[in-house]
Amino acid sequence: MKICQFTNDIIASFNQQPDMLLQILIKIQRQYSFIPQQAITQLSKELLITEANIISVIGFYAFLHTKARGHYDLRVSHNITDQMLGSVKLTAMLTDKLSVQLATPRKDARVSVDLTSCTGMGDQGPAILVNGKPVVGLNKKRIEIICQLIESGTPVKQWPAEFFQIKNNIQRKDILLSDRSDNGAAIRALLKQGAQKLLQQIEHSNLRGRGGGGFKTGLKWRLCQQATAKQRYVVCNADEGEPGTFKDRVLLTTQADKLIEGMTLCAGVINSDLKRPCKGFIYLRGEYQYLYESLEQVLQKRRDAGLLGKNILGKQGFDFDIKIHLGAGAYICGEESALIESLEGKRGIPRNRPPFPVTKGYKAQPTVVNNVETFINAALIAIHGSDWFKKVGTEQSSGSKLLSISGDCARPGIYEYPFGTSIKQVLVDCGALNTQAVQVSGAAGFTIPVQYFGRCIAFEDIPTGGSFIVFNQQRDLLDMVKNFSDFFADESCGFCTPCRVGSSLLKQLIDKVHQGLASNRDLDEIKKISQLMCKTSHCGLGGSAPSSIMDTLAHFPQLYQQRLKNMNNEPVFDLDAELQQARQLNGVDNV
Amino acid sequence: MSTFQIFYLNGKPIPFKQGETIMDAALRAGEYIDHLCHHPEFRPHGSCRICMVELDGKSVSSCTQPAIANTQVDSSSDEMIEQRRSLLQMLFVEGNHICPGCEKSGDCQLQALAYQNKMLSPHFKHFFPKRALDASHPDVIIDFDRCILCELCVRASRDVDKKNIFCVDGRGINAKLIINSPGGKLGNSHFSADDKAAQICPVGAILPKHQGYDIPIGKRRYDQQPISEVDMDNQEKDQQK
Numbered sequence: 001m002k003i004c005q006f007t008n009d010i011i012a013s014f015n016q017q018p019d020m021l022l023q024i025l026i027k028i029q030r031q032y033s034f035i036p037q038q039a040i041t042q043l044s045k046e047l048l049i050t051e052a053n054i055i056s057v058i059g060f061y062a063f064l065h066t067k068a069r070g071h072y073d074l075r076v077s078h079n080i081t082d083q084m085l086g087s088v089k090l091t092a093m094l095t096d097k098l099s100v101q102l103a104t105p106r107k108d109a110r111v112s113v114d115l116t117s118c119t120g121m122g123d124q125g126p127a128i129l130v131n132g133k134p135v136v137g138l139n140k141k142r143i144e145i146i147c148q149l150i151e152s153g154t155p156v157k158q159w160p161a162e163f164f165q166i167k168n169n170i171q172r173k174d175i176l177l178s179d180r181s182d183n184g185a186a187i188r189a190l191l192k193q194g195a196q197k198l199l200q201q202i203e204h205s206n207l208r209g210r211g212g213g214g215f216k217t218g219l220k221w222r223l224c225q226q227a228t229a230k231q232r233y234v235v236c237n238a239d240e241g242e243p244g245t246f247k248d249r250v251l252l253t254t255q256a257d258k259l260i261e262g263m264t265l266c267a268g269v270i271n272s273d274l275k276r277p278c279k280g281f282i283y284l285r286g287e288y289q290y291l292y293e294s295l296e297q298v299l300q301k302r303r304d305a306g307l308l309g310k311n312i313l314g315k316q317g318f319d320f321d322i323k324i325h326l327g328a329g330a331y332i333c334g335e336e337s338a339l340i341e342s343l344e345g346k347r348g349i350p351r352n353r354p355p356f357p358v359t360k361g362y363k364a365q366p367t368v369v370n371n372v373e374t375f376i377n378a379a380l381i382a383i384h385g386s387d388w389f390k391k392v393g394t395e396q397s398s399g400s401k402l403l404s405i406s407g408d409c410a411r412p413g414i415y416e417y418p419f420g421t422s423i424k425q426v427l428v429d430c431g432a433l434n435t436q437a438v439q440v441s442g443a444a445g446f447t448i449p450v451q452y453f454g455r456c457i458a459f460e461d462i463p464t465g466g467s468f469i470v471f472n473q474q475r476d477l478l479d480m481v482k483n484f485s486d487f488f489a490d491e492s493c494g495f496c497t498p499c500r501v502g503s504s505l506l507k508q509l510i511d512k513v514h515q516g517l518a519s520n521r522d523l524d525e526i527k528k529i530s531q532l533m534c535k536t537s538h539c540g541l542g543g544s545a546p547s548s549i550m551d552t553l554a555h556f557p558q559l560y561q562q563r564l565k566n567m568n569n570e571p572v573f574d575l576d577a578e579l580q581q582a583r584q585l586n587g588v589d590n591v
Numbered sequence: 592m593s594t595f596q597i598f599y600l601n602g603k604p605i606p607f608k609q610g611e612t613i614m615d616a617a618l619r620a621g622e623y624i625d626h627l628c629h630h631p632e633f634r635p636h637g638s639c640r641i642c643m644v645e646l647d648g649k650s651v652s653s654c655t656q657p658a659i660a661n662t663q664v665d666s667s668s669d670e671m672i673e674q675r676r677s678l679l680q681m682l683f684v685e686g687n688h689i690c691p692g693c694e695k696s697g698d699c700q701l702q703a704l705a706y707q708n709k710m711l712s713p714h715f716k717h718f719f720p721k722r723a724l725d726a727s728h729p730d731v732i733i734d735f736d737r738c739i740l741c742e743l744c745v746r747a748s749r750d751v752d753k754k755n756i757f758c759v760d761g762r763g764i765n766a767k768l769i770i771n772s773p774g775g776k777l778g779n780s781h782f783s784a785d786d787k788a789a790q791i792c793p794v795g796a797i798l799p800k801h802q803g804y805d806i807p808i809g810k811r812r813y814d815q816q817p818i819s820e821v822d823m824d825n826q827e828k829d830q831q832k
Contacts, residue, residue, distance in 0.1 A: 052758040052771030059760040330762075347759075352637045352655045494740070494759070494766030496638050501681035504764040505715055532677050535650045536640045 006031060007042040018047040019363075021057060021345035025064055026286070026326050030132070033069040040066075060347040060493075062116065062329030063132075063286050070105040070112030072150045075129040079118035079243045080439075080483040081406045081469055087126035090138050091115070097147040111150050117331055117487055118243040119287045122406030122469070123169050123413045131156050132289050135163045164290075168250045169413025172429065174400040175392055176373070177416045179258070179380055184307050186261045186382035187268070191315055195272030198265070198382055199225070205386035206398045207378060211237055211334070211371030212441060212465030217378060220368055223358040224270045227366035234266045234280040234320075235362065235369040237339055241285060241331040242442030243487060244467035247402040248372040250414050252284075252291050255376055256298040260322060262375030264308060265382050266368055267320040274315075280322035281362070283339050286329050295324055331491040332541055336369040337361075338493070349495045350539035373402055373466070393419035397458040405430045407439075407470035415468075417457060424453040426468065434473045437556070442467035443484040444544035447477070447551035478514055478559045481548050485510040488545035499542030502533040506546060517574065519566035527553065596660040600624075600644075601667045605658070613653035613664055614642060618826065623819035624666050625675055625704055627682075627793055628741035629654040633750065639741055640678055641704065644671065676708045683713040685764070686720065687736035688794075694803050695795030697811025701739060702794075703818035718764065725770070727778025730800050731789055738768050738796040748788035756780050756788065768796075 010027050014020035021043070028039050035058055044051045058064040076082070076091045091113070095102060098111050105112035119134055121127035126138040128146075133156060135142070142163065149159055170177060190198050203218030224232060236259065240248040251259065263280050271278040284292065299322055302308040312318040325343055327333050333342045337351035340362050361367025370378075377399055381389045390398045397419035403426065406412045410431025417426065427435055438448045440457075441464040448455070448462065455461050471477060489507040494500045509526050512518045530546030537543045552559055583589055595606040600617050607616035612635060617624050628639040637655040644653045644666040653666070665671060682701060690696050722735035745757040745768075756777075760769045772780035783789065784799055792798075808814070812821055 050755045050758070050771040052760075052769050052775070053755070056758040056760040056769060060762050347762075352635060354657065489763060492763040494762040494764070497640050497678050497681050497685075500740075500764060500766060501685045501715075504718070505681070508716065528677070532674060536643045536674060536678065538637060538640070538652075 003032070003036050003038045004042055007039045008046070011043065011046045016046055018049055019343075019345040021047060021049060021054065022061070022328065022342060023325060023345070025054075025058060025061075026328055029064050029328075033071070033073055034065040034067055037066075057345070057347055060330060061286075061327075062490075064328050068105065068109060070100075070110055072111045072156070073131055074111065074113045075116035075119075076113065077117075077119040077121060077125060077127040077129075078115040078483075079122065079125075079487075080480045081118070081122040081244055082126040083479065083483060084407060084475070085125045087138070090126055090140070090143055093140065093143050094147065097143070098150065110153075116287075116329065117241065117491060118245075120240055120246040120249050120285070121166070122244050122246055122404060122467075124167055125406075129287065130159075132286070133164060134166065134287070134290060135159075136166060166249075166253075166290075167413075168254060170250065170254075171405075171411055171413040172415040172417065174416040174418060175389070176255075176376060176380060176400055176402065177414075179383075181258075181380075181383045183257050183261065183302070183305065184313065186258075186265050186379040187307060187313055189382040190265055190268045191313060191318075195225075195269045199269050199272075201381055201386045202269070202378055205381045205389045206396075207374065207381060207389070208397065208459055209371060210373035210377065210401065210465070212242070212444075212463065214459045214463055217370065217374055220358055220370070221266060221269050223356075224366045224368045225272060227359040229276060229366045231276050231363075231365050232267075232271050232278045233362040233365060233367040234263050234270070234278065234322075235336075235339070235343065235367055236263055236280070236282045236375055237334065237336065237369050237371050238288065239283050239285040239327050239334040239339060240288070240372075241334045242444065242465050242467050243484070244404060244406055244439065244442050244469045245465055246404045246406075247414055247466045249288060249291070251372045251376060251402070252288065252295065256295055257302070258376045258379050259372055260298060260302055260308065262370075262377070262379035263322060264312065264320055265379055266370070266375065268312075268318060270366070270368060271320075274317035274319075278320050280320060281343055282322060282324045283327060283333070283343060284324055285327045285333075289326055292324060292326065299324075330493075331487075332493045332539075335539055335541065338539070339369060340367065347493070349493050350541075352538075371465075394456075394458050394460070396460045401457055401464065402466050403457070403464070403468045404466050405468045405470065408432060408435070408472035408475065409470045419458045420456050422454055422456050423448060423462070426457070427453065427470065430470070432470045432472070435470055436473045436475060437471045437477060439469040439471070439480065439548065440464050440467070442469075443487050444540070444547060447480075447548050447555060449555040476559075477552055477556055478510075478563070481552055481559075482510050482514045484548045485545075488541070492541065492545070496536075496538035496542060498533045498536045499538065499545065502529050502537075502542070503545050505529055506533075506549065510549065513560055513563055516563045517565050518560075519564055523553070523560055523564075596658075598658050598660060598662045598664055600664045602663075605664075607658040611658055613644065613646070613651075613656050613658045616658050617653065621823055621827070623823050624653050625707065625819070626654060627700055627704065627739065628743065630743055630746075630791065633743070633746050636742060636746070639682070639739070641675055642666075643674060643678075672708050675704070676710050677714075679705050679708060679710055680712075680714045682739050683710075684715040684717045686718075686738060687722070693737065693795045694798055695737075697806075697808050697814040699795055699813070700793035700818060703813035703821075706813070707817045707819060722767070725777050726800075727776040728780075728782060728800075729778070730784035731777065731782065732798050732800055733768075733770075733777055734796055734798065735768060736796075737794050739794055740766060740768065741793060743791045743793065744768075744788040744797060747791045748782075748786065751787040754781055754786065754788075756782050756786075 100106040124136040207217040333348040338348040342348040626642040725733040748756040
């Protein structure tokens, strides 16, 4: 099909709405492996968005390109957990065998290989995305087969099914994962009790956001309910991008019904007078695109059962439906206001606050944005009551928390614990031996040394979005620090000065330490930049980017000290390296 | 006047109306807070972070933060100056700024703020980005080396000129200003030297052609007086008009 025709069809299927730009670009990218200029021109004409604007949106998302990728476009997950499972060597093997360089498509356009941020397969890595589909459990044999399949031109659909078999690895269940309530039970509870009473239940339960922020869910819903609105929106943040977390992937796979139930409940509560329309979105990270079809099926099944759509469960005027929007490779879109920008089809730049999304969110209307796990918990509270919920966990952190456990342990996977469970207990259960440290809550989280293993997972102690990466005594924690500082330099949106420049400066300095070329002065510099980023960044990304550096400097100073080339506070200067460029330009090597 | 409340900037009482930002209230009261991406004629942007202040000990950007009654705002402590200096140094090493050869020297807000905050060197390692100059337009030149991504031209072209000529593309350290025209050249766009966007650049990135050094270096706006005084004097004159 001609590019023009294809683009027009896609635009028409999205009703020519400019805020669907990102969704349209994702479809074009999938068809052509890039966004051709012709398509950009067409989009600009039809959607009334400037070409530069469209290019700037493409340039923001790692999975969108203005130049053609290979027919087989491979993205190797580059998280520290993948590295610990050997991804660096396997990537080298892959590019070697395919005679391709990272980030540059092969001359025959057959294949391109790139690195990408954590793909959410930490318990079964190393992982790779092949034309967007995840292949897990990479090893030498799989790499060899993949190379053969690519060279022989075998369509990805015909690749061995076991390559794409993603395990749930549920290792420990608590109230959430063991719940067996009927579909619709939470909505029936809402209709029976009424919105106000149900909201009181949510408030009384002390449910707090499970994405990591910990904001009180009941309060969020109430603020949204009270805000003046033409329309209200319910958004599920399924942009699980924090390195090392994958619990939302498992929830989207096994608990989609309950998630949608929680979103419907929220719609019923925040739009309690049923006078205005209320719409929902699931913002699904691009890496989880493979879950799109199954989620659509669940949505349809619920529409057919009267649990979604018009007059839900026969209640006149209770109208609510949900659309799935895809992300396209941008960690920052997990931040709620950036996510809303992305939902509106724009670059995912976090907004200035106030106003907060509860009063001015999607299309400047009151919007609740909650994590997958939060919505499911809300549904459970509606069904079983707030007292039932509060029996689990601690006083300040009621309920349970799903942990995504990966790294050096015998049994990686999903563990659901009551809040208040100690790190030590978690390590015993997952079979971690000789543990040196645990990185809790991902790259933006905390590096926990042995002496703190008695501390607990709880909002009042160690809060977490769910990532839990174990490092044994053999690991060099500076590899982790380097991985995370690369990650933040890649994922900084570039809006504010301290994060845009600081994250790249930190990356350079950490590289310098890692290579054994740094002095004490560089460490002072690292601390200074870290503090500056924490204090002055526009959003949480810049503020938390230096956290693993600060934590390891505090708890593992020897990691840095033992690598210093020069213990003095003077700059380390490598004369040979500095002269290298001049020598090349002059074609001499004897100066 | 009963609608006014008070906060304290470096100990001085500043009146403000409900919803007004710290920056707007301070400027109206004749108190300068260092800033780059902020412009009184445009909606608060909050990207350069030069205007960060401490509001009762909490770090906030004064151009976006609504003032709060009876709070203490600090913008002048040594710590605040050092913080601003570091942010300015970051802006200097991110691009290629060669002040002695720049037509904007003495009129440049980045340079003036660097002087005001006693910046003596760029301190950080230079990135030395390779950015091509665009001289394709008959009346205006764009030197991307000097762009600090304040997006004032983006906003002016979009909100005032209604031309939408500029955009920021890429992300992280690779974020860059791009132009909406065939081939991305300014000369192929509808840009005009009369546009608001042609006059708003706080640095020497967007410059008029065919004129240079009409006022000798040394006699320009910020050569004689610090930026805080110049801007406040100008504002006073504007108000008298």
